[in-house]
Amino acid sequence: MKSGFAEELVFLKLGGSLITDKAREATARLEVIERLAGEIKGALEARPSLRLVLGHGSGSFGHFAGRRYGVREGVKGPEGWKGFAETAAAAARLNRIVTDVLLAKGVPVLSLQPSASLLCHDGSIVRWVWEPVKVALEKGLVPLVYGDVALDEVRGTTIVSTEELFCYLAERMRPRRILLAGEVEGVFTSDPLKDPAARLVPKTTPAEVGKIQEFLSGSYGIDVTGGMAQKVRLMLRLVQKLPDITVLIISGQKPGNVRDALLSLQPLRCTVISSI
Numbered sequence: 001m002k003s004g005f006a007e008e009l010v011f012l013k014l015g016g017s018l019i020t021d022k023a024r025e026a027t028a029r030l031e032v033i034e035r036l037a038g039e040i041k042g043a044l045e046a047r048p049s050l051r052l053v054l055g056h057g058s059g060s061f062g063h064f065a066g067r068r069y070g071v072r073e074g075v076k077g078p079e080g081w082k083g084f085a086e087t088a089a090a091a092a093r094l095n096r097i098v099t100d101v102l103l104a105k106g107v108p109v110l111s112l113q114p115s116a117s118l119l120c121h122d123g124s125i126v127r128w129v130w131e132p133v134k135v136a137l138e139k140g141l142v143p144l145v146y147g148d149v150a151l152d153e154v155r156g157t158t159i160v161s162t163e164e165l166f167c168y169l170a171e172r173m174r175p176r177r178i179l180l181a182g183e184v185e186g187v188f189t190s191d192p193l194k195d196p197a198a199r200l201v202p203k204t205t206p207a208e209v210g211k212i213q214e215f216l217s218g219s220y221g222i223d224v225t226g227g228m229a230q231k232v233r234l235m236l237r238l239v240q241k242l243p244d245i246t247v248l249i250i251s252g253q254k255p256g257n258v259r260d261a262l263l264s265l266q267p268l269r270c271t272v273i274s275s276i
Helices: 031-045 060-068 076-106 129-139 162-173 206-215 225-239 257-262
Strands: 009-014 051-056 110-111 118-121 124-130 142-146 149-152 156-160 175-183 244-249 272-275
Touching: 009 031, 009 162, 009 257, 031 051, 031 076, 031 257, 051 060, 051 076, 051 129, 051 162, 060 076, 060 149, 076 110, 076 142, 076 149, 076 156, 118 129, 118 156, 124 162, 129 142, 142 162, 162 175, 162 225, 175 257, 206 225, 225 244, 225 272, 244 257
Parallel strands: 009 051, 009 175, 051 142, 110 142, 118 149, 175 244
Antiparallel strands: 118 124, 149 156, 244 272
16 A cells, blocks of 8 residues: 655654663763754755654663563563553653654654553454554655564564564554664664674665674663664665565764655665665
8 A cells, every 4th residue: 555645755753762872771972862853854954745743762862761560571560560550651652752842952752652442362463453653754844763562462472673664664654765864874784882893784685684693682771672683674675565665774973874865865874774
């Protein structure tokens, strides 16, 4: 099903490692969020035809609580369910910060809480009321989703990443591009935050999945959604299924990168994931 938008539709995720300090619980990087909000506003002003769906990771807000209570695998007992609720609240707190900053910068963002209508089966989304995203776009708003908890028919509880939400939406809305802005410039042969010899992988395709898996390991800091490895696996699977979509993994640390990527100016250093 096509989105019906004549304008260019782009999905942009602001990674949890970018907008929070993932090594320190519940620590937002406000100056980074403010800069990124300005870049998003600038891109929307420069290209009025751009239609944008935003997402963000939960970083050190949701991931610490999620790991503490084992929310992704399924909680146990009253204390676990309380932890499930605490994880949801932590993710929502970061979302409130991001939403408020975007609105202050003049971005007409509408936050849509995923867990309010998500249902999963053994970790995979089976139902999500996604139509408000489409309607918000039609009204000229910028829908904002985020990594969140979910009820699960098998496990009881789980956590759904922004990439999983984007994959679900992509099958229904068919964006031209998906931009994943994080702390690092893309996929590397080893962790670039720890290994100075790490080399950037400029492009990968589903045909190279075996080779790329050799390089992938979890992101730096605590990430209960699987880190870079899971992100790349999901995107490779998506472009194989929907070959018209191109995914860029970019650094949001470099000022101007996000704005340029939104305006179709590919950063010099990034990883492109495409069908061929």
